[in-house]
Structures are given as C-alpha cells and as structure tokens.
Amino acid sequence: MLDTRFFSDEMRKQLLEWWQIHGRHDLPWKRGDVISLGASDLQGNTFELDPYPIWVAEVMLQQTQLNVMLPYWKRWMLELPTRADLIFACLDKILFLWKGLGYYSRARRLHQAAIQLGDEPWPRTLDAWMSLPGIGRTTAGSILSSAFNLPFPILDGNVTRVLARLQAFSMPPIKAKTLFWSWSEALLDREQPRDFNQALMDLGALICIPGKPQCFLCPWQEHCSAYSYGCQSKLPVKGKARESPYKVIGVGIVLNELGEVLIDQRHNEGLLGGLWEFPGGKQDPGETIQATISRELKEELDIEVEVGEELIVLNHSYSHMKLCFVVRLCRMIAGRPKPLASQQIRWVQPEDLDQYAFPAANAKIISALLEYFQDKNSIPIL
DNA sequence: CATACGTGGGC
DNA sequence: TGCCCAAGTAT
Known part of the structure; x- marks a missing residue:
C-alpha cells in the first residue's frame, strides 16, 4: 500500500x-x-x-x-x-x-x-x-x-528525519x-x-539537520508538512531513552621486574570484542576498590597482587552504560597469569602498547601510564 | 520488538 | 559537565 x-x-x-x-x-x-x-x-x-x-x-x-x-x-x-x-x-x-x-x-x-x-x-x-x-x-x-x-x-538516520518532517x-x-x-x-x-x-542523505546531513533545520535553504520547503505546521524542530519524535546503568570498574596495571605491563585480549564476542585491555572488573557493592582489583585479577588471571598507588580515574560513557575506571598500579606477589577470562595475555613494554588495538578508555590509561613513567624518568620498582 | 553495541563532536 | 546525536545490524 x-x-x-x-x-x-x-x-x-x-x-x-x-x-x-x-x-x-x-x-x-x-x-x-x-x-x-x-x-x-x-x-x-x-x-x-x-x-x-x-x-x-x-x-x-x-x-x-x-x-x-x-x-x-x-x-x-x-x-x-x-x-x-x-x-x-x-x-x-x-x-x-x-x-x-x-x-x-x-x-x-x-x-x-x-x-x-x-x-x-x-x-x-x-x-x-x-x-x-x-x-x-x-x-x-x-x-x-x-x-x-x-x-x-x-x-x-538522515532519510528517516527528512521523511518524518516531510510527513509531519x-x-x-x-x-x-x-x-x-x-x-x-x-x-x-x-x-x-x-x-x-x-x-536525500545530503539533504538530511546538511539542511534537514537535527535541532534547528535550515528550512530557508531547503529545496523541499513547499512540500514539507512539518514546516507548514512549524513543528520541524520537534521531529522526528524520539522514544524515551532508558537510564543507562552506572558501574565502577577496578583496573590493575600489573608490572613485572622487567618493567613490562600485563594486558589481555578480550573474547571476540560482545562488548569491545577482540580488543586488548588492562585487566580488571566491576566493583561489587560494599567492596573497596583494592579488593575489587585483587579479586578480579585472581579470578581472571589466577594471580595474587598487591594493589598500589592510583594512576588515574576516568569516566567513560558507552551507548548503553556509564563506567568509572579506577586504575591502580599493582605488584604481582604470586602465581603465573593465565587467560582464564580472555583469549590471551601478554607482557609488553609500555612503549610497545601502541601496537595493540585498545578501546578509547584504555587509550587514556596508556597515556597516563606513559606520562607516569616519564615523570619518574624510570621504571618504578614496586 | 527491545536491546546490545563505541565514539567524538556539538551545544 | 552532561546529554544528544550520527550513513544500523544482529539477536
């Protein structure tokens, strides 16, 4: 029809x-x-x-x-x-x-x-x-x-917006x-x-834009129902967005005596699939961040760590949740890391981290880490 | 059909 | 700072 x-x-x-x-x-x-x-x-x-x-x-x-x-x-x-x-x-x-x-x-x-x-x-x-x-x-x-x-x-998205306005x-x-x-x-x-x-896409991207459309420049002004009603900036109507959950993530920067840092590659499926990251996980209710980090590293890597000083805290919003990463330097006390919750793990020199695909939030952690080493002008012996 | 799935730019 | 949004697809 x-x-x-x-x-x-x-x-x-x-x-x-x-x-x-x-x-x-x-x-x-x-x-x-x-x-x-x-x-x-x-x-x-x-x-x-x-x-x-x-x-x-x-x-x-x-x-x-x-x-x-x-x-x-x-x-x-x-x-x-x-x-x-x-x-x-x-x-x-x-x-x-x-x-x-x-x-x-x-x-x-x-x-x-x-x-x-x-x-x-x-x-x-x-x-x-x-x-x-x-x-x-x-x-x-x-x-x-x-x-x-x-x-x-x-x-x-462009065509949808143009059509929603054209048809009010x-x-x-x-x-x-x-x-x-x-x-x-x-x-x-x-x-x-x-x-x-x-x-049609260019019209949506250049003229019929979200917010304040440039109707005075639009070749379809005379055909547009929304324009004739003056409701163009209210369209398209959007569904109600659900509140995204907020979680605190404890992250461990585990360093060894060679000055190498421990990273893991996430499983291919799901969020950030196949990318590399620093190990860590979600803080449980009532748990200190030190406890979170040592628990997660035990569960995911089977290692015991001593959680040391804070490197950086950063907020990061994904499309469907908000995370706060609390990043601490760690010293490995016992165990040998195993990829229990990841595809693989690797010890790498901090200068070599740029050769791995990290998500945006981790890229900020890397910057902080490199700055930290620069300030110290040496690899910290923990 | 609702939800998972990233990030950076604009305001 | 925080929220909206952007050339969608898979499940």
Missing part, C-alpha cells in the same frame, strides 16, 4: 537540482575507478563503480559521521586496497585499523563477509548482499545504488519502519537512484 501522493517528479527534480550545486560530491569512494560503462556514458550516470571501497565506507558510516570515519577509510584503503587483501588480512590488523571507530563487530563482520564472498563476482541483488554479515537493508541499498546505480531505497509524522519512526521504507521506496528516483539516494 504505497502512498505516493506526496512524491512527485517535480520534488525529485528539485532535490537533484539542489544536490548538483550543494551536495557532497567529494566522497572518495564515489570518485574511484569506474569499472564499467553502461549503454550511455558518464553523463548518463550509467557507469559502475568498484563496490569494495563503497562497501568499506558504508560499513564505517553505520552510526558514524563522515568526518569521523574519513581518515579511517583512507588508511584502510592504503592497507587493504582490495577484497583479496581483506580476505587474507589477520583479525589483529583489522581491529587495529578499526581502533577508535567503535562498534567493533563491524570490522569482524566485514572480514567474515569478505571471506564468505571469496572470489565470487560482486552480488547484484538485495538478498545476496543482506545475507552477508554486517549488511542490513540500508547498507545493501546504499552499495547497490552507489556502485551499480540500481534502484534500491535506503533508510538511514507524530510517532517515533522506530514504530513504523515498514511505512518509512515504503516512503523511501516511493520517493526514489528510479532513473538515477545513485544520485537520488545520495541527495
């Missing part, structure tokens, strides 16, 4: 004319090699682009803004320029290239998907792309329309995914889906 009343050819034309002038035309994955020409020529927009750089970009762009992912994408393309390079890369390298971007399962799934594709030709159907790990309908539609100029709609939709869009998809599909310019999808 496709309601296309609101979506005219005139609207498509207005958006594309706006985009020709104001759109983001400098996306490097859309300026790369043209892998084949269609019946027409470049002017006709029927050329095809290499899907690999587009695929990498689209995955990096999931829940991530263009200016944030761009340097990561450039480095990735230098290190792993083709699908074959990705297939044969090791997970450590992949996670290192992803370090700091967040949502690390994206990197693992990109790798898995490349392996799954093997040396098959690039898929050209929605189902084939969506069957790959890490690729949902939006990413599949983006790749198919960007690379092959095929008429598949998208529904990202008064419920949280999350409750009406199917309707929004049908709108995106009805709206799509089937003659030039590549440019149209990009134009």
Whole structure:
C-alpha cells in the first residue's frame, strides 16, 4: 500500500537540482575507478563503480559521521586496497585499523563477509548482499545504488528525519519502519537512484539537520508538512531513552621486574570484542576498590597482587552504560597469569602498547601510564 | 520488538 | 559537565 501522493517528479527534480550545486560530491569512494560503462556514458550516470571501497565506507558510516570515519577509510584503503587483501588480512590488523571507530563487530563482520564472498563476482541483488554479515537493508541499498546505480531505497538516520518532517509524522519512526521504507521506496528516483539516494542523505546531513533545520535553504520547503505546521524542530519524535546503568570498574596495571605491563585480549564476542585491555572488573557493592582489583585479577588471571598507588580515574560513557575506571598500579606477589577470562595475555613494554588495538578508555590509561613513567624518568620498582 | 553495541563532536 | 546525536545490524 504505497502512498505516493506526496512524491512527485517535480520534488525529485528539485532535490537533484539542489544536490548538483550543494551536495557532497567529494566522497572518495564515489570518485574511484569506474569499472564499467553502461549503454550511455558518464553523463548518463550509467557507469559502475568498484563496490569494495563503497562497501568499506558504508560499513564505517553505520552510526558514524563522515568526518569521523574519513581518515579511517583512507588508511584502510592504503592497507587493504582490495577484497583479496581483506580476505587474507589477520583479525589483529583489522581491529587495529578499526581502533577508535567503535562498534567493533563491524570490522569482524566485514572480514567474515569478505571471506564468505571469496572470489565470487560482486552480488547484484538485495538478498545476496543482506545475507552477508554486517549488511542490513540500508547498507545493501546504499552499495547497490552507489556502485551499480540500481534502484534500491535506503533508510538511514538522515532519510528517516527528512521523511518524518516531510510527513509531519507524530510517532517515533522506530514504530513504523515498514511505512518509512515504503516512503523511501516511493520517493526514489528510479532513473538515477545513485544520485537520488545520495541527495536525500545530503539533504538530511546538511539542511534537514537535527535541532534547528535550515528550512530557508531547503529545496523541499513547499512540500514539507512539518514546516507548514512549524513543528520541524520537534521531529522526528524520539522514544524515551532508558537510564543507562552506572558501574565502577577496578583496573590493575600489573608490572613485572622487567618493567613490562600485563594486558589481555578480550573474547571476540560482545562488548569491545577482540580488543586488548588492562585487566580488571566491576566493583561489587560494599567492596573497596583494592579488593575489587585483587579479586578480579585472581579470578581472571589466577594471580595474587598487591594493589598500589592510583594512576588515574576516568569516566567513560558507552551507548548503553556509564563506567568509572579506577586504575591502580599493582605488584604481582604470586602465581603465573593465565587467560582464564580472555583469549590471551601478554607482557609488553609500555612503549610497545601502541601496537595493540585498545578501546578509547584504555587509550587514556596508556597515556597516563606513559606520562607516569616519564615523570619518574624510570621504571618504578614496586 | 527491545536491546546490545563505541565514539567524538556539538551545544 | 552532561546529554544528544550520527550513513544500523544482529539477536
């Protein structure tokens, strides 16, 4: 039941004319090699682009803004320029290239998907792309329309916001995914889906922004229900966010007599999967932080430590919880560390920590540790 | 369908 | 400082 009343050819034309002038035309994955020409020529927009750089970009762009992912994408393309390079890369390298971007399962799934594709030709159907790990309908539609100029709609945060305002939709869009998809599909310019999808996203990213949209610059002002009601800054309606839990985490910087520090690699599944970290864990109610650290290191590494001075305390918010890391220097008293709760453990020189993929919060701990050693001008003998 | 899953920028 | 938000996917 496709309601296309609101979506005219005139609207498509207005958006594309706006985009020709104001759109983001400098996306490097859309300026790369043209892998084949269609019946027409470049002017006709029927050329095809290499899907690999587009695929990498689209995955990096999931829940991530263009200016944030761009340097990561450039480095990735230098290190792993083709699908074959990705297939044969090791997970450590992949996670290192992803370090700091967040949502690390994206990197693992990109790798898995490349392996799954093997040396098959690039898929050209929605189902084939969506069957790959890490690729949902939006990413599949983006790749198919960007690379092959095929008429598949998208529904990202930008498009959702534009549509919610265009239709003055008064419920949280999350409750009406199917309707929004049908709108995106009805709206799509089937003659030039590549440019149209990009134009729609650019409209959302540049004009129809959250908060205070730039309606005075909008090519669709006259078509926008929210604008006519003056409610554009209230849309889209968001669902109520649940309070995220707060936890205190005791972290142990365990040093040995060689001045090496003990790190562990997290299991691949779940939060920060596959990344390295300093050992530690959640403080139990009524427990001192010293007790937390010595208990966690006993449970996870089977070592006894003496908990020493505080290195740093830092707060860190994830999307679904807030943590306070209390980091203490530790001396190992007894035992030999074993990876009881991790993939592996390693003793490393502090200068070599930059060769491992640590999450952002741990990167701050590393900075504090290196500063500490610099101030001491020597490795502390505990 | 609700929830897990990161991070940095903007205000 | 703290909260909102950003090119979503998997379960």
